[in-house]
Amino acid sequence: MAPLAPRSGDAVFANVERVNAELVTLTYGAIVRQLLTDFEEVEEVNKQLDQMGYNIGIRLIDEFLAKSNITRCVDFKETAEVIAKVGFKMFLGVTASVGNWDADGTECSLILEDNPLVDFVELPETCQGLYYCNVLCGVIRGALEMVSMKTEVRWVRDMLCGDDAYELKLKLLEQVPEEYPYKDDE
Amino acid sequence: MVREVSESCVDSVTMEMVAAYCGRFYANKQELAARRIEAIGYQVGLQLAERYTKERPRFADHLEAIKFICKDFWSELFKKQIDNLKTNHRGTFVLQDNRFRWLTRISLDSPLPTANGSPKESSTTSNDAKSAQAAGMHLYFPCGIIRGALTNLGVPCQVSAEVANLPACSFVIRIKG
Numbered sequence: 001m002a003p004l005a006p007r008s009g010d011a012v013f014a015n016v017e018r019v020n021a022e023l024v025t026l027t028y029g030a031i032v033r034q035l036l037t038d039f040e041e042v043e044e045v046n047k048q049l050d051q052m053g054y055n056i057g058i059r060l061i062d063e064f065l066a067k068s069n070i071t072r073c074v075d076f077k078e079t080a081e082v083i084a085k086v087g088f089k090m091f092l093g094v095t096a097s098v099g100n101w102d103a104d105g106t107e108c109s110l111i112l113e114d115n116p117l118v119d120f121v122e123l124p125e126t127c128q129g130l131y132y133c134n135v136l137c138g139v140i141r142g143a144l145e146m147v148s149m150k151t152e153v154r155w156v157r158d159m160l161c162g163d164d165a166y167e168l169k170l171k172l173l174e175q176v177p178e179e180y181p182y183k184d185d186e
Numbered sequence: 187m188v189r190e191v192s193e194s195c196v197d198s199v200t201m202e203m204v205a206a207y208c209g210r211f212y213a214n215k216q217e218l219a220a221r222r223i224e225a226i227g228y229q230v231g232l233q234l235a236e237r238y239t240k241e242r243p244r245f246a247d248h249l250e251a252i253k254f255i256c257k258d259f260w261s262e263l264f265k266k267q268i269d270n271l272k273t274n275h276r277g278t279f280v281l282q283d284n285r286f287r288w289l290t291r292i293s294l295d296s297p298l299p300t301a302n303g304s305p306k307e308s309s310t311t312s313n314d315a316k317s318a319q320a321a322g323m324h325l326y327f328p329c330g331i332i333r334g335a336l337t338n339l340g341v342p343c344q345v346s347a348e349v350a351n352l353p354a355c356s357f358v359i360r361i362k363g
Contacts, residue, residue, distance in 0.1 A: 018191065018192055019195075019265075020189075026233050027230050034225060038222065051206075063194055091192045092191050093192070135199075
């Protein structure tokens with residue numbers, strides 16, 4: 001049996017290069033602000049943030065696999081736990097909790113009580129409908145796609161909009177079989 | 187305790203921001219892309235300076251403000267100070283960082299020419315040009331940060347950057363007025 005994947009990202013986080021979180025928080029805030037100016041429609045900004053996240057996720061997964069010492073997850077439940085406890089910890093220094101599983105184990109919630117992206121953030125009335133942290137949805141979707149999982153990730157609760165927590169819905173759409181580049185040998 | 191995140195968060199977000207503005211949003215208008223990226227940096231610099239100077243007395247003059255950028259501000263952001271500060275005493279300051287953190291992971295498309303390649307003089311020149319091009323778009327963001335921070339400290343200025351030999355880089359500050 002494969003060794004159990006680490007259940008905590010504390011050790012991984014302790015070993016990566018870290019910076020003052022303010023820089024990320026303020027930079028991300030300035031980007032959202034600029035996108036709102038450039039695109040005007042919050043729908044479009046949500047889309048762009050998700051796309052940026054996706055592009056980040058497809059790269060970040062390499063660093064995650066290289067530094068986290070994670071072994072292959074046996075099922076999607078384990079994948080979700082690893083994202084919540086190791087992935088979030090390793091990059092953002094916080095952990096999420098996993099809950100609300102559906103019957104067939106393909107959909108769950110990731111709940112964040114603490115989120116460095118939103119320190120100092122307040123949304124004005126004009127930003128209704130904006131998923132401020134939508135970049136995170138894209139990151140998870142992009143990262144999972146690189147390890148053969150097509151997913152749908154969306155926000156269902158957002159403290160910036162008055163909810164009592166940050167909750168992401170993570171749904172597994174399909175497991176893509178791995179394709180090896182056999183053609184190289186032809 | 188100061189809240190921390192992994193350095194790759196900053197790297198990823200800034201790299202993707204530059205890629206999005208130069209590649210997708212303003213692919214054929216690099217000048218506009220540059221201005222947007224600089225504006226994002228300006229906003230960040232403005233807010234960072236506000237936070238980092240909360241418990242300090244006012245700066246007596248421009249030089250003091252610039253020294254603050256070279257030492258404390260740079261250390262907060264990059265865990266090192268600016269390596270060299272020069273001025274012409276007429277409102278222009280050159281801040282040199284011999285190993286600018288945000289340029290340390292930039293690589294050039296083509297490998298550096300070997301000894302049996304073109305003559306040394308010209309290969310150095312073309313490498314410089316390539317470095318400048320590769321780094322160019324990534325430097326509008328830190329230029330904006332410096333301009334924002336100095337503006338917050340009451341020093342209106344223009345900031346540009348020069349790269350000769352990656353990852354070394356110089357920021358040129360021209361004080362207005």
